[in-house]
Amino acid sequence: MGRAAEMTGTTAGFLRAIGEQGLITPLRSEGGHRRFSRYQLRIAMRARDLVDQGTPIEAACRIVILEDQLEEALRLNQELRDSADGPPAADT
Template sequence: MTADDSFGRLDDDDYPAYTMGRAAEMLGTTPGFLRAIGEARLITPLRSKGGHRRYSRYQLRIAARA
């Protein structure tokens, strides 16, 4: 994967670009809220290789509506 490919993914609404902390900050909520809506299966965040939750712009739009 080249640097150009990586930047192109940022335009993809389904690319899990945001960490839980950053996603919560962007939404003005807490990480606990994001965990709760994940447990309720409203959204299903992807996991990094280290097991951390990662969110896409599409998932953040759904979370914002919740």
């Protein structure tokens, strides 16, 4: 937890708080230590940026969740468009 806080420029308390808000759910090692993915660290840094700008932590977490959902929806939309286009028609 301490290393993750150091890497994200936050505190262990901040990481626990965004975990309680459902923004991140780190895995646990056999010894019970929290294990954060790079993606979770990136999400934590985005939330920290919003909080640093004056956004309440609850709102910052919701914003980050919505941004993530939008990014995923846009990616899926593009995949569907690409697959709908199909291969180019052959000239006959």
